[in-house]
Amino acid sequence: MKKVVPLFLVAIMFSGMLGAGLALKYxxxxxxxxxxxxxxxxxxxxxxxxxxxxxxxxxxxxxxxxxxxxxxxxxxxxxxxxxxxxxxxxxxxxxxxxxxHGRVVQYSVTVVEGWTLKEALVELHSADGLVETLEPGDDVHILKAIGAEGKYQHAEGLIYPETYHYTRGDKDRDVLRRGYTVMQEALDDSWPRRVKGLPLETPYDALILASIIEKETAVDSERRQIAGVFVERLKRGMRLQTDPTVIYGMGDNYKGNIRLKDLRTPTPYNTYTISGLPPTPIALPSKASIDAALDPLLNGKLYFVAKGDGSHAFSRTLAEHNRAVREYQLKRKKNYRSTPE
Incomplete structure (x- = not known):
């Protein structure tokens, strides 16, 4: 026997279905x-x-x-x-x-190649929505925050320069931890492929040298040449005599110019007064500089000087170098610059 559904129930069901359809349409x-x-x-x-x-x-x-x-x-x-x-x-x-699905707003902050860790932290602390938890110079807490405690004594140079994405409420330590991981991956990738006979005993030595290369040139094609000069000097027991290490060692005392007095004032980083590498990196190096440090162009060049157009002149002898200094440094043109356009 067929069951008959009352018309009022049909009307209610129909109106409900219609309402649901309209709701879904909206x-x-x-x-x-x-x-x-x-x-x-x-x-x-x-x-x-x-x-x-x-x-x-x-x-x-x-x-x-x-x-x-x-x-x-x-x-x-x-x-x-x-x-x-x-x-x-x-x-x-x-x-x-x-x-x-948590598709929240993504922010980004860029850590620039050649910055110091202090400069990177200043940038992170100015980034919108990123929570500040670490102080520049507090290596103990920074090393602990990034998971490098016990492996390194200093935090300088350990963060990979890159653009990092984050969400509001993330902490500066979250970004640094990612940057440390990427830098370790970069070293793990490059170190096994180093050329033989380098005067570098550890990946950390490579990181130190890479940081100097990073500060010395912004021209990609010069990185291996710059690396070659430093490696040749290290092999021969010559001091590196590179200005960026002097500047780093001066800290806040650096006011924009290096004086002869500064070159002669000993600091742990002054490679005019110390032999070998400085004790730590002096900046955050790129992968390109790490690779250059581990595969330098060894052609006997021992000197270089900025030409004023962002590039450098390389020399094998001191006499050649002095001539280049007279040409490019003592007769500086008005449009002289230390980095390429």
């Missing part, structure tokens, strides 16, 4: 947003509070429908805290999907 409809809006979802926010924030931002006309759908689909506990951008054309369902 939730899937692209929203019109004049400009990208940013919405914060805090830890502990209820789904109703999240909907209220979206509504206040002008992107959720019917917040109760959104809340009802989230609860019906049992998705409330899957919404992740963070900052979210709502763009023109985003539907309520797409907004929800972004929040469920």
């Amino acid at each position: 939730l899937a409809r692209p929203q019109t947003v004049p400009e990208t809006l940013r919405v914060d979802v805090d830890y502990g926010d209820s789904v109703k509070r999240v909907a209220g924030k979206l509504n206040s931002a002008g992107v959720l006309e019917y917040p109760d429908l959104w809340v009802g759908y989230v609860r019906l689909m049992d998705l409330a506990g899957k919404i992740k805290a963070g900052e979210y951008d709502v763009k023109d054309g985003d539907s309520p369902l797409l907004i929800l999907d972004n929040m469920i």
Whole structure:
């Protein structure tokens, strides 16, 4: 015997299905947003509070429908805290999907090749949304924060210069830890491929030399030549006599110019007064400089001098070098510069 469904129940079922269809149609409809809006979802926010924030931002006309759908689909506990951008054309369902998958706003900060760790930390501390936890110069806490405690005594040079992405609320130590990992990977990749006979005993020695190369030239084609000069001098027991090490050793006393007095003042980093490499890197070197330090161009050149166009003149003898100094340094032109355009 067929069961007869009363007309009023049919009407209720039909209206419910129609209502659900309209609700889904609304939730899937692209929203019109004049400009990208940013919405914060805090830890502990209820789904109703999240909907209220979206509504206040002008992107959720019917917040109760959104809340009802989230609860019906049992998705409330899957919404992740963070900052979210709502763009023109985003539907309520797409907004929800972004929040469920944690597609939060990504920020970026760039650590530049040749910067010191102090300069890198200053940049990190000025980055929007990145939490400051470390002080420049506090090597003990920095080494512990990046996981290098016990392996290294100094933090300088250990962070790879790169552009790093983060989300609001991340800490400076999070970025440094990633930078340390990348630098270790770079050393692990390059060290086994070093040429034979280098006066470098450890990957850390290579890092020190690479940092000097990084400070001496911004011309990629010169890196191996610069490395070759330093390696030749190390092999012959000659002092490196490189100005960037003097500047680093001077610290805050450096005011933009090196005087003869500075070259003669001993510091642990003054390679005019010490033999061999300085005790630590003097900057954050690139992979290109690391590779150059481990595969130098050995052609007997022992000297180089800046030409004023960003490149250098290389010499085998002191007499040749002195002539180059007279040509490029003692007769500087008005457009002299130490880095290429």
